[in-house]
Amino acid sequence: MHVVLDALEAADDPEEHRGPLADLVADLTESGMDYYYMRALKLSGAGFVAQRSASVGISGAVRMISTVSRQFIMRMDGKQLRAIASHIRGLAD
Numbered sequence: 001m002h003v004v005l006d007a008l009e010a011a012d013d014p015e016e017h018r019g020p021l022a023d024l025v026a027d028l029t030e031s032g033m034d035y036y037y038m039r040a041l042k043l044s045g046a047g048f049v050a051q052r053s054a055s056v057g058i059s060g061a062v063r064m065i066s067t068v069s070r071q072f073i074m075r076m077d078g079k080q081l082r083a084i085a086s087h088i089r090g091l092a093d
Contacts, residue, residue, distance in 0.1 A: 001028075001092070005085045013076040014078040019037060023041075026066035028088070033058050 004024045008017040025046055073084070 001088070005089060008081060008085050011075050014081045015076075017056070018074050018076065018081065021084060022070040024088070025069050025073065026062075027067070028091075030062050033062055 004020045006016065008014050008021060011017055037058055038051070038055060041051055046054075062084060073081070075082070
């Protein structure tokens, strides 16, 4: 995460880092869904079928969110990309 954000923030042309930022956002989306939903479901002792059903649904949601967010990120200008990077840094604090 820090490598992608550092490179984008230091770049003369942050738009060259759209792809890696979009990949990072997709990874964070997947990690967040796993942490906030699947982890809680596992900790609750939900059965295999419930966990598997939730996993399939969440995977579909992550794919959709990642596709849409990639489309937006790939059209952003440098100022917008830096704003996204700043927001992600704020989440890590």
